[in-house]
Structures are given as structure tokens and as C-alpha cells.
Amino acid sequence: MPQTSRLASGRSAWRRALALSAATTLIVTSAPGCAPSPSPQANAANSGRQIDTRTPPGIRAQQTLDMLNSDWPIGPVGVGTLAAADKVESVQTTMEALWWDRPFALDGVDIGASVATLHLTSSYGARQDIRIHTDDGGWVDRFDLDTRAPTVKSWQDIDAVLSKTGARYSYQVAKVDDGHCNPVAGTNARESLPLASIFKLYVLHALAGAIKNGTVSWDDQLTVTDKSRAVGSSGLALPAGPTSRFARPPRR
Known part of the structure; x- marks a missing residue:
């Protein structure tokens, strides 16, 4: 009986070890498939x-x-x-x-x-x-x-800094002499690219003209819409609806 008991105990321990080994193997092999892969940004x-x-x-x-x-x-x-x-x-x-x-x-x-x-x-x-x-x-x-701030001491330095951004860019520097615009430096100057923030200046200029012409008043209410708040500006925290001035957009 003692020998039989020891044999059974040994088999039981062996089974537990085998089960533990199998479970460990299953976890190790399954984990890579279950875990989300690192995002390209994290990499x-x-x-x-x-x-x-x-x-x-x-x-x-x-x-x-x-x-x-x-x-x-x-x-x-x-x-x-x-x-x-x-x-x-x-x-x-x-x-x-x-x-x-x-x-x-x-x-x-x-x-x-x-x-x-x-x-x-x-x-x-x-x-x-x-x-x-x-x-x-x-x-x-x-x-x-x-x-x-990057170190910029020449026009070449400007191109070096801008090219590191990976963005498409164009610029031209010119000198006005006797009413003539003479290019001094530039890159991709013939390529027309959208200038995001300068559009605000166009709108403000048109708004100033509209106020001057009387088509827009300082007392007009500004209507804030969900669409206008969804352009990525974290500073526009106003609720949708007429909450401020200038409801009518200036017409050009």
C-alpha cells in the first residue's frame, strides 16, 4: 500500500506539473495574439x-x-x-x-x-x-x-529646418527696389500652397470693410454652430447658439 500510495502521489504531481507547463505554454503563445500591437506613433x-x-x-x-x-x-x-x-x-x-x-x-x-x-x-x-x-x-x-529656437544664420539653414518637418512648403523673400519686386531667396516659390491662418486675415479684412459700409453692426449676434466648433480649435469653448456678437458673416 505505501508503495502504491507513493506511486499515485508521484503520478498526481507529474500531472500537475504537466498541466502547469501546458497552461504556461498556452499563455506565452497566446499572449502575443491577444495583446494589441504597439501603435506606429508609439514606435x-x-x-x-x-x-x-x-x-x-x-x-x-x-x-x-x-x-x-x-x-x-x-x-x-x-x-x-x-x-x-x-x-x-x-x-x-x-x-x-x-x-x-x-x-x-x-x-x-x-x-x-x-x-x-x-x-x-x-x-x-x-x-x-x-x-x-x-x-x-x-x-x-x-x-x-x-x-x-533652431539656429538659423542663412537661407540654407531655413531650408534645412523646414525640410526636417516633412511638410510641403514654399516661400519667397523679395526686395522691393524702385517699385520692382526682386526675388532674393526662396524654395518652391512657384508652388501654390494653402496658407491656413492667413485666411483669418482675409475674413477680418472683409469684416472691417462690412462694418465700414454699414452691412454689419457691432450689435449683431454671432451664431456659433457645432460645425464651426469642430475645426480643432481648443480655445473655442462657447456653446452652440447665438451667444456673442456678429451673427451675419461679412459678404465679399
């Missing part, structure tokens, strides 16, 4: 550098980088897990503006007593430093952004 921002997260500033630096490189928009709930309560709004405003330029590559990080400075490069090549200060509770109570 693009991965420079192989690591942030030491053994201190509160290091933890907040890593959290900041993760939030900026995430596809989830920046919002008060997420920022509320990062910043002190009275700093959520200001930190959110800064991070929202940065988020559109993702992914960010980590060039380096400096960590000191209650402070960490992230050295980042945006998707279009801008070099930016984010200085994060934490309070006694480990919450971010200062969040400062500094964009390092």
Missing part, C-alpha cells in the same frame, strides 16, 4: 531612452510623456491624476496644445530634487523642454514649457 517616439521612475518627479515625467503620446485626447480627468487640483486647468491647456504635435521622441531627461526636465522632439522636429515640479504630495504644481 516612432521610442528612442530607447528610459526615465527613472523611482522618484515622484520621475513618475510624473513618465506619465506626462505617456499622456502626450497617447491617442486619447488630453482632458481634465486625466490631468487630474497628474497635477495638483489648483493647477489642472493650466497644465491641461499646455498639454492640449502639445498633444496635437505627437508623437514626441525622448531626447533625455534631467531629474533632481522635486523637479524633472523632459527634453523632447516633436513629430515635426521642434525641440521642446518641459520642466515639471512636484509638491510634497507628489503632484505637479509647476509645468513650464520652453521651445528651443
